[in-house]
Amino acid sequence: MRDAFSNTLVALAKADPNVLLLTGDHGYALFDAFRRECPKQYINAGIAEQNMVGMAAGLARAGFRPFVYGLAAFIPVRVIEQIKLDVAHDHLPVIFIGDGAGFVYSHLGTSHQSTEDIACTRAIPNLAIYSPADRFEVSASMKAAYESRNPSYIRLGKSDRGDAHESELTTLSGSLLSIREAGDAKVAIIATGSMVKTALNLVDEGFIQASVWSAPTIKPIELEQVVKICKSNDAIITMEEHSVLGGLGSLIAEIASEFAPLKILRIGVKDRFSHHCGTYEYLLKEHELDTDSVKAQIHRFIQAD
Amino acid sequence: MTNQTKLFDPKVLRKTVLEMAYAGSTVHIGCAFSIIEILAVLYRQYLRYPENEPLNAARDYLVLSKGHGVMAQYACMRELGWLPEEAFTQYFADGSDLKGLSDSRIPGLEVTSGSLGHGFSVGVGLALGAKLRGTDQKTYAIVGDGELNEGPIWEGALFSAHHQLKNFMTIVDENGFQAMGPTDEILNLGSIEEKFASFGFETITVDGHDELAIDEGVSKLWASKSNAPKALIAKTIKGKGVSFMEGDNIWHYTRLSEDSYQQALQEVRDEKK
Numbered sequence: 001m002r003d004a005f006s007n008t009l010v011a012l013a014k015a016d017p018n019v020l021l022l023t024g025d026h027g028y029a030l031f032d033a034f035r036r037e038c039p040k041q042y043i044n045a046g047i048a049e050q051n052m053v054g055m056a057a058g059l060a061r062a063g064f065r066p067f068v069y070g071l072a073a074f075i076p077v078r079v080i081e082q083i084k085l086d087v088a089h090d091h092l093p094v095i096f097i098g099d100g101a102g103f104v105y106s107h108l109g110t111s112h113q114s115t116e117d118i119a120c121t122r123a124i125p126n127l128a129i130y131s132p133a134d135r136f137e138v139s140a141s142m143k144a145a146y147e148s149r150n151p152s153y154i155r156l157g158k159s160d161r162g163d164a165h166e167s168e169l170t171t172l173s174g175s176l177l178s179i180r181e182a183g184d185a186k187v188a189i190i191a192t193g194s195m196v197k198t199a200l201n202l203v204d205e206g207f208i209q210a211s212v213w214s215a216p217t218i219k220p221i222e223l224e225q226v227v228k229i230c231k232s233n234d235a236i237i238t239m240e241e242h243s244v245l246g247g248l249g250s251l252i253a254e255i256a257s258e259f260a261p262l263k264i265l266r267i268g269v270k271d272r273f274s275h276h277c278g279t280y281e282y283l284l285k286e287h288e289l290d291t292d293s294v295k296a297q298i299h300r301f302i303q304a305d
Numbered sequence: 306m307t308n309q310t311k312l313f314d315p316k317v318l319r320k321t322v323l324e325m326a327y328a329g330s331t332v333h334i335g336c337a338f339s340i341i342e343i344l345a346v347l348y349r350q351y352l353r354y355p356e357n358e359p360l361n362a363a364r365d366y367l368v369l370s371k372g373h374g375v376m377a378q379y380a381c382m383r384e385l386g387w388l389p390e391e392a393f394t395q396y397f398a399d400g401s402d403l404k405g406l407s408d409s410r411i412p413g414l415e416v417t418s419g420s421l422g423h424g425f426s427v428g429v430g431l432a433l434g435a436k437l438r439g440t441d442q443k444t445y446a447i448v449g450d451g452e453l454n455e456g457p458i459w460e461g462a463l464f465s466a467h468h469q470l471k472n473f474m475t476i477v478d479e480n481g482f483q484a485m486g487p488t489d490e491i492l493n494l495g496s497i498e499e500k501f502a503s504f505g506f507e508t509i510t511v512d513g514h515d516e517l518a519i520d521e522g523v524s525k526l527w528a529s530k531s532n533a534p535k536a537l538i539a540k541t542i543k544g545k546g547v548s549f550m551e552g553d554n555i556w557h558y559t560r561l562s563e564d565s566y567q568q569a570l571q572e573v574r575d576e577k578k
Contacts, residue, residue, distance in 0.1 A: 020437075043433075046467075051426040051460035058430020061415065062438070063362065082457075085417050086427055090409050 001159035004135035005097075006033050008142045009067060013038040018063060019146075022056055024049045024070040026099070053079045056094045057086035065093055065146065071105070072098030072114035076153050080120050083151070088126045093149040095142070101131075101157040102194060102241030103274065103283040113283075115269040118218055119246025121153045128152040129218040131240075131248070133164045133196035137177075137216040140169040144217075157241055158194040158280060164214055175215060175222040176229065180204075182211035186234040190215055192248045195239035195267070198294060207295055210237070215248055223259075226252060230260035237265045237298060241289060244268040265301040267294055312384050313345040315516070319546045319573040321380035321393065327566045329397030331405055335544035335556035337377040339480040339513070340447060343539055346519045347445060348381045359387055359413035365442055366431040368415045370424025371449035371478060372407035373557075375414070379403055382413050422455025424448070425475060429461040432473035432534075443527070446475045451483025454492050459504070462534075466505030469532035474523070475501070477536065478513065480543035482554045501536035513539025547572050 010033050013019040021034055025047045035042050045052035049070055056066040068075060075098050076083050087094045098117055105112035121129055128150045130141035138156070145152035164179055176190060180203050187210040191199040196214045203212055213229065230236065236256065238249035249266030256262055269287050276286060284290040288297065322337045347367060355361045359382075369378050382388050392403050402411060406419030415431070416424040428446030435442040448458060465473050477497055481488055488494055498508045507529050511522040519539065526535040543557070544550030547569045561569065 040437075045464060046460070048457075048460035048464065050422070050457035051429065051464055054423055054426025054457060054461065055430030055433060055464070057416075058366075058427040058432075059434045060430075061427070062431050062434030064434055064437070081420060082423065082426075085420055086423055089417050 001132075001135045001138050001156065002030060004138040005142070005156065006030060008139045010034050010037050012142065012146055013041050016065060017041070019065045019067065020059060022052050022066055022068045024052050024074060026070055049074050049079050050082055053082035054086050057082070057090070057092055060087070060092035060094050061090070065095075067095045067097060069097045069099065071112060072101035072117045072155060073112050076121050077114060077117050080124075083121070083127065083153075084124050088124045088151045091126050092151055094151050095145045096153045097156060098153060099156045101155045103280055103287070104158050106280045106283040107277045109277060110273050113274060115241070115243045116246070117153075117155060118240075118242050118248070119250070122219055122246060122251070126151055128220060129155070130216055131155040131157070131192040131218050132216045133191070133193055133214050134161070135163065136165045136167070136169045137214065140172045141216055144172045155193065161194055161197040164196045164200060172217055174225050175217045175220070176213040176225055177216065178211065179214055180210075180212035182209060185209035185211070186232075187211070187237065188213060188229050188233045189237045189239060190229070190248065190252055191239035192216070192218065194241045195289070198289075198291060199239050201291065202295065202298075208298060218248060218251065221251060221255070223255060226255045227259045230256045230262055233262065235263045235265070235301075237267060237301070239267045239294070242268055243271060245271055263301075265297065267297055313349045313381055315341045315345050315546070316573055316576055317384070318345060318377060318380040320570065321383055322376045323561070323566065323569050323573060325376050325379065325393055325396040327561045328394055329405075330560045331397055332558050332560060333373045333376065333405065334559075334561070335480075335482075335550055335554070336371065336373040336449070337375070338545045338547070338550065339541040339543050340371075340374045340377050340478050341545065342514045342516050343447065343476055343478065343519055344377050344381050346516050346523065348384070350520060351443070351523060352445075354385070357385060363440070363442065366415050366428065366444040368424040368428040368431070368444065368446040369407050370416065370418055370428065370446050371421065371452050372416070372418025372424070373449070374447070374478070375405070375407045375418075378407070378414065385413075387413050421449070421452040422457040425458045426461040428475070429465045429470065429473060432465065432470045433468065435472055436468075436470060442472065444473050446473070448475055448477055449483070450477055450479040450481065450488050450494060450497060451491075453477070453494055453497065454483070462501065462504040462506070465534040470534045471532040474526060474535040474537060475506075477538045478541050479538055480541040482543045482557070484557060486554060498536070498538045501538070505533055506536040507531055507533045508536045508538060510538040510540065513541035514545055546576055
């Protein structure tokens with residue numbers, strides 16, 4: 001995923017000299033290729049995120065195409081007002097990259113963990129939100145954000161979970177990408193980011209019969225597509241490494257409750273901070289997002305039916 | 306736009322602000338009055354808008370980071386013919402476009418301000434853009450002294466000095482007041498000039514109501530051979546031009562009555578140059 005990010009960024013920057021990369025002193029090895037290939041388009045803005053986003057707005061007003069990189073805990077959460085006022089309000093084509101979303105920095109504690117970034121950004125008008133699951137979705141999200149000229153936030157989570165798709169995506173048409181068909185089962189799992197792979201594993205190992213959809217685009221969401229999925233299923237399970245408040249689960253539940261009510265299980269972070277530190281896998285377990293805990297939640301959900 | 310001394314006459318600008326403030330029954334008159342002469346000099350002698358287009362790609366950039374003074378900028382934009390007359394007579398009417406704080410969707414306003422400490426950084430970005438493109442465009446960011454409480458200003462100051470943005474000038478409207486009282490009683494700034502100098506800016510302090518002094522200061526800063534960003538510290542009086550508003554912070558909040566409106570108009574008209 002990180003290679004896909006770097007390669008796509010370099011390709012975009014080489015094709016368009018107006019592309020600039022601004023980083024808040026993060027991305028040590030990640031930008032080696034970019035700095036080598038496009039040194040004049042690389043700006044380390046220092047540990048000064050608020051100024052960095054304001055500057056990106058100024059650069060975009062002057063015709064540049066800034067990518068603003070930081071850890072998701074800082075970009076977008078720390079600078080949410082700059083994103084709202086300086087960028088989104090004027091519909092400026094600035095692309096924010098929030099890296100290490102969720103519990104990637106599992107040993108570092110709450111300051112570096114980000115489980116509220118989608119909720120914070122979703123309510124900002126004009127701002128598109130992408131949450132790619134694998135390297136193919138990363139490239140496609142970056143290209144879609146660049147070509148749309150919309151202010152955009154791209155959320156990058158755990159990067160080494162493997163591919164969700166079999167090959168490169170030519171487009172992100174539709175908000176939700178079908179990865180597994182359900183056959184006769186009337187259950188759909190809609191997952192985003194790192195949890196797409198978890199969903200796939202559950203289905204592929206036969207734990208549950210369900211269709212699996214990946215949501216690389218959180219906003220704008222294609223309403224009709226979501227409504228259609230709701231109408232053709234008896235239950236939906238959403239999965240995200242993000243709070244159950246304001247993220248993908250909320251989004252699907254909002255649409256379903258208005259247009260096609262059905263039972264929805266929202267699997268995500270249950271409105272709590274991490275208490276402990278440990279490996280990424282340990283943190284997932286603490287938040288009941290590891291495979292066993294997810295299975296238990298689905299089991300209870302289906303039993304209660 | 307040089308030699309058009311009749312344009313941007315501070316008396317006319319103050320009159321426009323009073324008319325707007327009265328029509329809209331709005332506040333922040335004092336904040337607008339302290340930057341009248343600064344804006345008059347910039348618009349008259351420095352800001353280049355090719356074809357008189359507020360969004361011309363080759364324009365100089367004026368960022369009013371202290372968006373609370375936006376009525377003074379509207380008054381200048383009126384002189385340029387960028388705003389329809391109804392915008393002034395119908396200020397704050399339902400469905401109208403000109404807001405009580407700077408909104409960058411209005412051509413001619415470069416930043417959406419009111420939340421303080423934003424415009425300075427946007428200005429740094431505009432200046433960086435001009436430097437990267439190799440154009441001679443200049444960027445001015447007007448900040449209030451109260452606004453200097455905001456952290457991003459100092460982040461942007463570090464950046465603009467480190468990157469030697471010699472095309473960037475911040476103008477500090479040092480009127481000595483912020484929303485709740487005198488700046489030195491709330492968060493004492495000490496010497497603003499020394500602060501910017503210590504960040505690596507080239508600095509000059511002037512009387513912010515003396516147009517000649519402002520002109521001289523701006524021109525001296527631009528004439529400098531140094532690559533440093535510039536800071537013009539303008540010592541001003543909040544509410545300048547109307548005796549009962551000068552230095553009285555209540556005019557950050559007070560609306561004009563029929564009586565105070567007439568009296569203020571009279572004083573602005575009679576003001577000796």
